[in-house]
Amino acid sequence: xxxxxxxxxxxxxxxxxxxxxxxxxxxxxxxxxxxxxxxxxxxxxxxxxxxxxxxxxxxxxxxxxxxxxxxxxxxxxxxxxxxxxxxxxxxxxxxxxxxxxxxxxxxxxxxxxxxxxxxxxxxxxxxxxxxxxxxxxxxxxxxxxxxxxxxxxxxxxxxxxxxxxxxxxxxxxxxxxxxxxxxxxxxxxxxxxxxxxxxxxxxxxxxxxxxxxxxxxxxxxxxxxxxxxxxxxxxxxxxxxxxxxxxxxxxxxxxxxxxxxxxxxxxxxxxxxxxxxxxxxxxxxxxxxxxxxxxxxxxxxxxxxxxxxxxxxxxxxxxxxxxxxxxxxxxxxxxxxxxxxxxxxxxxxxxxxxxxx
Numbered sequence: 397x398x399x400x401x402x403x404x405x406x407x408x409x410x411x412x413x414x415x416x417x418x419x420x421x422x423x424x425x426x427x428x429x430x431x432x433x434x435x436x437x438x439x440x441x442x443x444x445x446x447x448x449x450x451x452x453x454x455x456x457x458x459x460x461x462x463x464x465x466x467x468x469x470x471x472x473x474x475x476x477x478x479x480x481x482x483x484x485x486x487x488x489x490x491x492x493x494x495x496x497x498x499x500x501x502x503x504x505x506x507x508x509x510x511x512x513x514x515x516x517x518x519x520x521x522x523x524x525x526x527x528x529x530x531x532x533x534x535x536x537x538x539x540x541x542x543x544x545x546x547x548x549x550x551x552x553x554x555x556x557x558x559x560x561x562x563x564x565x566x567x568x569x570x571x572x573x574x575x576x577x578x579x580x581x582x583x584x585x586x587x588x589x590x591x592x593x594x595x596x597x598x599x600x601x602x603x604x605x606x607x608x609x610x611x612x613x614x615x616x617x618x619x620x621x622x623x624x625x626x627x628x629x630x631x632x633x634x635x636x637x638x639x640x641x642x643x644x645x646x647x648x649x650x651x652x653x654x655x656x657x658x659x660x661x662x663x664x665x666x667x668x669x670x671x672x673x674x675x676x677x678x679x680x681x682x683x684x685x686x687x688x689x690x691x692x693x694x695x696x697x698x699x700x701x702x703x704x705x706x707x708x709x710x711x712x713x714x715x716x717x718x719x720x721x722x723x724x725x726x727x728x729x730x731x732x733x734x735x736x737x738x739x740x741x742x743x744x745x746x747x748x749x750x751x752x753x
Contacts (some may be wrong), residue, residue, distance in 0.1 A: 397688060399618045399626075401726060402706045402714065404733055411554050412746035415567040420589050422548040423741055423748040427732050429717050429725075430753075434735055439587045439749055445697070448572075448600025449651035451642050455659045456605040458573035460540075461547030461565075466504040466518065473497055475504050477518065477531070478550060480579060480612050482540060486533040491612065492520075495527050504533065506533075508546050516546070550579050552745050554704075555559050568745070577609030583701045583745045584657035602642045607664040608633035608682075618706055628685035628708065633663045633678075640675040644692060647674070652696040658709050661716070662686065663672055668693040687711040689722045698752045702736060702743040 416422045424442060426435040437744040446452070464477040475498065478491040492498045498520050515535040523529035533539045539546075551563045557586055570585040572593070613629025620626050643664070646653055655661040666682040667675050673693040685708060698716050703709040710729070718725030732750070741748045 397722065397726070399623055399706050400621075400623055402710050404705050404730055406705065406737065406743060410737065410740065410743050412742035412744060413555055413557055415563075415586070415746045418589075419567075419571070419587055420592050422587050425732060425736055425741060425748070425750045427717065427728065427752045429728060429748065432728060436728040437740060440592065442699070443592075443595055443599065445751065445753065446596060446599050446601045446654070447652070450645060450654060450664040451602045451604060451646040452596060452654045452656065453639065453643065453660045453664065454572060454585050454588070454603065454605050454656045455608050455663070456570070456572050456574045457578040457582060457607050457609050457659075458576040459549065459569055459578045459581050460576050461543045462579040463548040464491060464546060465508060466506045467550075468497065469503040469505050469517065477504070478579070478612060479547075483530070485538050485540070486536065488531050488533070488539070489524075489528050489626070490527050490531050491527075493524050495529065497644050498529055499523075501659060506546060513542055513546060550715060552580065552700070554744055555746070567746045572605070575607050577607075579612050580610045580614050581610060581745060582608070582610055582657045582659045584699050584749065586746075587749050602646070606633060606639060606660050608663045609657040610659055614709070618708060623687050623711060626681040626685060626708070630681045630683040631659075632681050633666070634680045635663060635667055635675060637677055640677055640719055643675050653694055654697045654699060655695040656699045658700060658712050661698060661712065664694040665692060671725060686715050688715045688718070688725050689720050690715040692716060692719050700750055700752070701742060702733065702744065702747055702750060704744065713752070
């Protein structure tokens with residue numbers, strides 16, 4: 397299949413620039429893939445789709461304040477630093493803007509007027525084929541521990557406004573976020589409140605977690621014409637014993653596994669493909685790229701937001717809409733997206749949600 401097959405036109409005003417007033421007050425488009433039927437609901441109505449014995453799997457990774465500001469130690473030129481991945485203490489891969497002004501050896505002084513920490517310097521020690529810089533930080537014991545005071549929440553590039561320090565720090569984070577490591581939110585989980593999660597548990601549903609630290613690659617466009625030629629970015633993930641036991645028992649007893657987001661889906665299906673269709677305890681990296689046609693061994697229902705045109709996320713959702721089929725899933729999803737546009741749903745990270753049954 398071609399990347400262009402996954403294109404759609406989205407009116408810019410439908411790109412959500414801010415979250416809904418309350419997390420669970422977003423809208424929910426429900427697509428029944430077997431019946432090709434759409435229902436328009438409110439997110440709180442998701443309760444109606446669970447039954448006792450089902451499992452809800454959420455990604456509990458916490459977003460780090462990955463955007464730093466700095467100036468060239470010699471020229472005073474301004475830089476924006478987007479941290480991508482920690483190699484070891486004070487050793488990070490990052491995207492720099494403007495990157496052309498940051499050759500190997502360049503030193504950048506980190507500046508944040510809101511922070512009491514001073515004299516932190518990032519030295520460029522390497523440049524990879526993608527133009528990312530490897531930075532060695534000095535003047536701080538462990539940069540990771542100081543990001544809350546030094547960094548900014550890394551809102552996606554399609555949110556064209558300044559970061560609201562109080563609101564975005566809370567709302568671009570799930571209420572169940574724990575281990576820090578993502579540079580973008582697992583956005584399908586943003587709709588849940590503690591109260592809604594308790595109501596789901598009260599229906600006899602087991603709630604459990606995976607941890608996949610979302611990388612900046614989630615925003616990277618597919619640049620090849622044939623999607624099979626695309627190389628997926630690699631992300632760290634972990635699945636623990638409690639989730640393994642709950643999911644395997646549900647699959648054995650006839651319960652449904654609801655995956656919240658493409659990140660939870662990729663984690664579950666990565667392990668299942670290596671383990672004969674079952675989960676086991678696992679920690680490592682995944683670069684799994686799921687696109688039509690694809691079979692799913694664990695996930696029975698997928699909750700997700702609305703994704704960018706021609707993105708790997710849209711391709712995964714299309715594969716899930718018609719497992720094992722090449723074109724039907726794409727047609728179902730693009731038809732549902734057209735309906736969402738007509739109904740003025742809000743798109744992308746802070747937008748509305750879609751449940752595929």
